[in-house]
Amino acid sequence: MAAYIVKRVLQIVLTLFVFLTIVFFLVNAQPGDISRLYALDPNLPPETRAQMQELFGVNEPLWKQYLVHLKNTVTGDLGVSFSLYPRTVADVIKERLPRTLVLFLTATVVSFYLGFGLGKIIAWRRGGWVEYTSTLGGVTLYTVFTPWFGLMMIWLFAFKAGWFPIGKFLDPVVWQDAPSDANSIFNLMLATAVILSVIVFGVFLVTSKRRLGMARVLQVGSIAVSVLIVVGVWLSSGVGYLAWDIVKHMVLPIATLTLISFAGTMLLTRNSMLEVIREDYVLAARAKGLPEKAVRDRHVARNALLPVVTSFVFSLAFAIDGGVIIESIFSWPGMGQTLVAATVSEDLPLAVGTFVFVGLFVLLAHLAADILYAYLDPRVRY
């Protein structure tokens, strides 16, 4: 298992290197150099222009620039943003990456859970209104034009119904005279989410060996208790209303992302289930007198999960693509919006930095999926 992970990590480092190389040369394949942006002013004397070129390092040969770029990236120096001068790219990313991660990880996990659960049900009880409704609805949402759908969600739930804010990350009125700034509150929320997921994962890991009924009770019980504790801590902290404001702003984009993507998982789960149902060990599980639900969840769904996990990784990569659109529509100040803004304002260091982080994120997701897969399928471990 350790050898497997080491091998995968080495492969990912190699892939990242290739990715960095491609991004660097793509950017440099564009006409002109970065300094031209500032040096176009005809009033600038040639000495200033040369000074600028030297400052940006573009007077060096390309291969030298490439080495400097690699060295800087590896040491975490991504340069200074042009459009948000004097903030460094690393600083901007540090602020915005968590926002995107929370949005997408939540949406992906929810849509995966929804899709897997629905796919499981419609494969088990084929025919009937549940299958038709969820298949028709799911495929419609999967293929719908995303910007239009996002705007419809805003129009319906934010504008007409008024349940949620129309966009953005927070409501300035609520945050007036707030005792804490948005980033620290958000980081606290992030830490809470991480702790909660670790607890949930741990509970499932510990109880997976228990009897079915008992495991369910333990799982639901301990998760409910930890959720209650978390809610209690936030309520008593005095900044709970600030966190609640951010949560309110997250609901619509997460719901939109979930709705447009769950059908893929659902249909794949359904097909995968229908294949596994024919396996002999499913018949054997029935013959053993296991309850219907145990046959479905422990034997059929457990094996049907394997191809679904693989596709889940690819959907993560696509989620980042979709993020550009969703974040723009909901004015969510995350990586997607930063990428668009940096490109539009020709803020090259920020654009490259964002690219690097999006790529890094996709690679890490692949690694996580590989490890998860090895955990799920004992045949891969050896």
Next chain:
Amino acid sequence: MSNQSTSAPVLRVEDLGMYYGTRSGDVKAVDGVSFAVGRGESVGLVGESGCGKSSIAMTLLKLLPENGRIVGGKILLDGTDLAPLSEDQMRTHRWNRIAMVFQAAMNSFNPVYTVGDQIIEALEVHIETSPDVSMERVRELFELVSLDPGFIGRYPHEYSGGMKQRAGIAMALACEPDLLIADEPTTALDVIVQDRILKELRDVQQALNMSLIYISHDMAVIAEVSHTVGVMYAGRIVEWGETVDIFRNPMHPYTQTLMSAFPSVTGPKHELAMLGGEPPNLLNPPSGCRFHPRCPYATDVCKSAEPPRVEGSDTHWAACWHPLEA
């Protein structure tokens, strides 16, 4: 071999019928089958592919596909009729009372769980035990079928074919069932492993005084494990009797053909018999005796009327208009 008990049979099947509904009509896979299995008795069901052997096994456990349905008859397990039971009621009988070793036992283990866990799973559904007791039981079972207990925590893909088959038998014995159904469990194994496993299966069956229904198309295998043989043809039992009688004096022409289709190592050389024609279409089986289109002795009466049950002895009968003389 003849430790057959005289007490009430563990299983009595009466006039059992099971049809598969298809677009072009019902496939009568099991049609009017009656037989009984005594406690500790070993019965072999033999016949060509598609004659309804496996369908009987699945009907006894009521593990039918969506289009399969029991159309009549009784499955009396110790006097309780299983045929009308609901899925929930049936679940308590499965494995606990009737267990099964599958045709493709290689694939009867889920690849993502250890073999030990899958046996414990079967134990825990039916018997309230602690994890330690279950583990101890699995160790016992592994020893019973000559498997290294060190393999309890291993995954199915780490087992060889023969080991998986042994593990399949161990799993079937987990709840000490009254009746074990073995559906061609050794078909995919090489002859040496096959022979060893057959021997062990027979030993275990006798040691536990468990009833066994062994399903095979191979007469030689049946002869090795079974005390009684039922010969099936086109969804029906055409001859029933003790193994010795069936082999020495087959009464039904089909049994005779089936027997002469296998070479004998020690006996005189003879041309292996070939059965002409094709197995009947169970969508629309032949009238009268179902074997008549392929039977060398068939007369007009065979085509029009159901054959009577002719008794050769107390324990030996055949459904035939023209039974062969002993």
